[in-house]
Amino acid sequence: MAENQISIALLGYGTVGSSVYQLLETKAQEISQATGASFAIKKILVRDVNLPRSGAPQEIFTENIEDILDDEAITLVVELIGGLEPAFDHVTSLLEKGKAVVTANKQLLSQQGAYLFRLAEEKGTRLKFEASVAGAIPVIKVLRESMVAAGLTGIFGIVNGTTNYILTEMSRTGARYEDALARAQEWGYAEADPTEDINGKDAAAKMAILASIAFHTPVTLSDVDCSGIETITALDIAYARELGFTVKLLGVARLYDDQINVRVYPALVADGHPVASVSGAYNAVFLTGSSIHEIMLSGPGAGGIETASAVVSDIVSIVTHPQTALSENPIPYRNLDLFPDEEVVSTFYLRLEVQDEPGVLAAVSQVFGQNGVSVESVIQKGRGAHAELVMIFHPVEEKRFMAALAELGQLPVVKGTPRPLRVEGKDHER
Amino acid sequence: MAENQISIALLGYGTVGSSVYQLLETKAQEISQATGASFAIKKILVRDVNLPRSGAPQEIFTENIEDILDDEAITLVVELIGGLEPAFDHVTSLLEKGKAVVTANKQLLSQQGAYLFRLAEEKGTRLKFEASVAGAIPVIKVLRESMVAAGLTGIFGIVNGTTNYILTEMSRTGARYEDALARAQEWGYAEADPTEDINGKDAAAKMAILASIAFHTPVTLSDVDCSGIETITALDIAYARELGFTVKLLGVARLYDDQINVRVYPALVADGHPVASVSGAYNAVFLTGSSIHEIMLSGPGAGGIETASAVVSDIVSIVTHPQTALSENPIPYRNLDLFPDEEVVSTFYLRLEVQDEPGVLAAVSQVFGQNGVSVESVIQKGRGAHAELVMIFHPVEEKRFMAALAELGQLPVVKGTPRPLRVEGKDHER
Numbered sequence: 019m020a021e022n023q024i025s026i027a028l029l030g031y032g033t034v035g036s037s038v039y040q041l042l043e044t045k046a047q048e049i050s051q052a053t054g055a056s057f058a059i060k061k062i063l064v065r066d067v068n069l070p071r072s073g074a075p076q077e078i079f080t081e082n083i084e085d086i087l088d089d090e091a092i093t094l095v096v097e098l099i100g101g102l103e104p105a106f107d108h109v110t111s112l113l114e115k116g117k118a119v120v121t122a123n124k125q126l127l128s129q130q131g132a133y134l135f136r137l138a139e140e141k142g143t144r145l146k147f148e149a150s151v152a153g154a155i156p157v158i159k160v161l162r163e164s165m166v167a168a169g170l171t172g173i174f175g176i177v178n179g180t181t182n183y184i185l186t187e188m189s190r191t192g193a194r195y196e197d198a199l200a201r202a203q204e205w206g207y208a209e210a211d212p213t214e215d216i217n218g219k220d221a222a223a224k225m226a227i228l229a230s231i232a233f234h235t236p237v238t239l240s241d242v243d244c245s246g247i248e249t250i251t252a253l254d255i256a257y258a259r260e261l262g263f264t265v266k267l268l269g270v271a272r273l274y275d276d277q278i279n280v281r282v283y284p285a286l287v288a289d290g291h292p293v294a295s296v297s298g299a300y301n302a303v304f305l306t307g308s309s310i311h312e313i314m315l316s317g318p319g320a321g322g323i324e325t326a327s328a329v330v331s332d333i334v335s336i337v338t339h340p341q342t343a344l345s346e347n348p349i350p351y352r353n354l355d356l357f358p359d360e361e362v363v364s365t366f367y368l369r370l371e372v373q374d375e376p377g378v379l380a381a382v383s384q385v386f387g388q389n390g391v392s393v394e395s396v397i398q399k400g401r402g403a404h405a406e407l408v409m410i411f412h413p414v415e416e417k418r419f420m421a422a423l424a425e426l427g428q429l430p431v432v433k434g435t436p437r438p439l440r441v442e443g444k445d446h447e448r
Numbered sequence: 449m450a451e452n453q454i455s456i457a458l459l460g461y462g463t464v465g466s467s468v469y470q471l472l473e474t475k476a477q478e479i480s481q482a483t484g485a486s487f488a489i490k491k492i493l494v495r496d497v498n499l500p501r502s503g504a505p506q507e508i509f510t511e512n513i514e515d516i517l518d519d520e521a522i523t524l525v526v527e528l529i530g531g532l533e534p535a536f537d538h539v540t541s542l543l544e545k546g547k548a549v550v551t552a553n554k555q556l557l558s559q560q561g562a563y564l565f566r567l568a569e570e571k572g573t574r575l576k577f578e579a580s581v582a583g584a585i586p587v588i589k590v591l592r593e594s595m596v597a598a599g600l601t602g603i604f605g606i607v608n609g610t611t612n613y614i615l616t617e618m619s620r621t622g623a624r625y626e627d628a629l630a631r632a633q634e635w636g637y638a639e640a641d642p643t644e645d646i647n648g649k650d651a652a653a654k655m656a657i658l659a660s661i662a663f664h665t666p667v668t669l670s671d672v673d674c675s676g677i678e679t680i681t682a683l684d685i686a687y688a689r690e691l692g693f694t695v696k697l698l699g700v701a702r703l704y705d706d707q708i709n710v711r712v713y714p715a716l717v718a719d720g721h722p723v724a725s726v727s728g729a730y731n732a733v734f735l736t737g738s739s740i741h742e743i744m745l746s747g748p749g750a751g752g753i754e755t756a757s758a759v760v761s762d763i764v765s766i767v768t769h770p771q772t773a774l775s776e777n778p779i780p781y782r783n784l785d786l787f788p789d790e791e792v793v794s795t796f797y798l799r800l801e802v803q804d805e806p807g808v809l810a811a812v813s814q815v816f817g818q819n820g821v822s823v824e825s826v827i828q829k830g831r832g833a834h835a836e837l838v839m840i841f842h843p844v845e846e847k848r849f850m851a852a853l854a855e856l857g858q859l860p861v862v863k864g865t866p867r868p869l870r871v872e873g874k875d876h877e878r
Contacts, residue, residue, distance in 0.1 A: 045597045045739075163765060312748065314747060315744070316743070316744045317742055318742065330596065331593065351481045
């Protein structure tokens with residue numbers, strides 16, 4: 019095999035950056051034996067070169083992106099800054115110079131992916147991004163390269179480890195949301211500011227990336243409706259368990275003929291479904307398609323070393339698969355419309371606080387019946403002066419269900435704001 | 449994108465072959481849009497061209513391999529005959545002519561893989577085999593291309609759907625082995641002659657392939673010790689459940705510095721481990737490594753359409769990634785010795801029938817103690833005149849445990865032949 023020497027630059031040297039550096043050092047021999055190539059990190063962009071750092075030698079750090087842009091020996095750059103700016107500027111300039119870019123930046127890709135892939139293509143280079151979703155789990159490669167004839171129709175993603183950890187804790191211990199969040203922060207599974215995890219935005223960015231690759235159409239963050247786990251109560255989780263479900267924050271992408279629907283929401287997942295057993299800070303991506311039936315990839319979410327492992331896979335892939343006549347960049351070849359949320363047929367779970375008096379169930383049932391919403395099961399629980407109805411419905415167009423819900427809010431016997439959750443995976447069979 | 453026309457031949461036209469034909473027809477547009485290439489099946493080798501067949505037109509069938517070998521327009525051949533001969537002869541001849549080969553043949557690869565990969569390399573062509581293990585689950589691609597820096601140390605594989613179905617049925621219903629097997633045959637999850645599934649040979653061939661790719665060393669079928677599920681009783685499964693385990697037929701490949709150990713055996717898998725929740729006719733491959741922590745890929749085993757989907761992925765991969773300076777063939781770059789089974793440190797489960805009299809537990813414990821085998825837990829169950837000891841041990845070198853077992857067989861209070869099972873995944877944490 020020809021020995022191929024590749025000079026690399028890193029943008030950013032945080033947890034992932036230093037892990038990439040370390041991985042390329044410690045695994046140099048294995049990588050070289052497997053690929054015939056060797057890699058040297060020649061420059062690292064940081065904001066302040068004077069901060070003390072371990073790992074890389076002081077002299078390769080720089081504060082100036084031009085040092086990397088103008089170095090013709092550097093043909094491959096790993097962007098680990100995160101966020102839109104200055105990452106977008108830097109990646110644009112790098113691609114314009116014809117340098118290959120590997121990035122872990124979900125914000126960048128979910129907002130500017132299609133533009134950047136076209137730019138890379140125009141300039142005869144590559145933009146790779148395995149590390150942007152689900153850490154070391156090679157879901158991008160699998161979607162890009164192994165699912166061409168899969169006839170993909172759907173994706174379930176547990177793509178945010180923080181929320182899965184919190185929901186697992188709540189389910190395991192009966193803890194309240196606030197306490198489970200505090201525990202997640204204590205154990206390092208949640209940031210000091212976990213807003214983007216909790217409200218589903220982080221998952222939405224990742225689902226935009228997955229959906230665009232799976233369905234070959236541009237999907238951006240703004241196409242993905244999301245709701246988070248802030249309003250999930252210990253009671254919901256307990257009822258879900260009783261009914262044979264586990265609550266998960268799910269990313270759901272579905273193909274409807276020539277339209278797609280991509281959303282993130284907390285859902286009751288049937289316990290027989292593989293996604294229900296993905297616990298703790300784990301991630302999973304569950305694919306369905308006519309030729310594959312279903313495939314699930316799972317593993318820990320994005321720790322430093324796992325993300326670095328994905329980055330190195332991309333580096334290796336760029337070097338071992340040079341750009342060919344056929345595009346290596348995932349440029350969408352079609353432009354699918356969004357399938358409207360209100361036309362999606364969903365199964366709902368609803369916990370309803372009502373006055374504990376005769377005729378309440380009849381009144382509630384009538385509202386649903388009049389809107390064409392059919393109840394599959396209902397459990398009535400006495401809770402002091404109030405009662406609680408825990409209901410599961412037959413699949414129904416979401417607009418019908420939402421109409422019923424609005425009417426329900428008008429009933430004097432109904433207390434508080436009813437918060438439905440969707441149910442997924444009920445019809446799963448092995 | 450350049451439109452690239454590829455002429456293909458199939459060897460064999462059974463369930464998988466006809467699914468490949470159908471998939472290339474029905475997904476032609478998607479494949480062409482995604483890859484810029486289009487595929488035409490030009491010839492199909494069968495034993496008797498006169499048998500009625502659906503799908504492909506009569507005139508493309510042939511009984512003569514020379515028709516394919518000598519057709520220079522055919523650059524890619526899919527081997528779906530299975531077994532060693534004549535598949536080995538045909539594949540050798542095809543590679544010698546420089547034609548790329550895609551195969552689903554686990555016997556061929558687990559016995560002649562290293563030779564055939566070298567031959568492909570010499571002739572400047574490719575041999576691909578995603579479909580040989582775990583149907584549509586792209587485990588070969590992931591191992592080959594995404595795990596270069598993973599620091600892989602271990603593989604657990606549930607790579608035989610038949611046995612996983614049988615064990616799941618036994619666990620779910622309490623059925624005896626014979627009844628669960630009959631049910632598997634009735635539902636089409638087991639062949640009329642399921643010998644190779646049941647005795648672990650099928651799984652052993654697949655584990656040889658996985659281990660050789662993961663650890664970059666030749667591993668052949670004869671390197672893989674295997675035991676099957678014939679002797680698993682409903683009682684073992686019930687005790688396992690009681691203790692928090694699920695019985696699985698596991699392929700286990702482990703790297704010990706510069707040695708490897710690859711085996712197939714039924715094991716008690718701790719219920720918290722992801723592999724324990726892989727039920728029914730499903731397959732899963734669970735990878736551990738220093739940089740990935742762990743990753744699991746799971747999905748249905750090898751149905752016709754799933755296997756065909758993997759075949760088409762390989763076809764696409766060959767066309768979109770032409771042979772480069774760096775090898776596309778998984779040629780082992782080292783030659784690791786086998787780590788001796790008796791030095792492996794394992795955790796054992798043992799169900800022991802003993803006479804129900806005072807001092808029996810002491811006698812049994814003494815035998816283990818004298819051999820340096822330490823008991824972690826023991827449950828004593830009265831069963832009529834006899835008692836049963838259900839024991840779990842602390843991890844121990846297998847030779848010590850086997851020595852204790854041999855001595856145990858000499859004790860007059862011990863009835864029958866004690867059959868230990870290994871325990872896996874106990875220390876798994878999420």
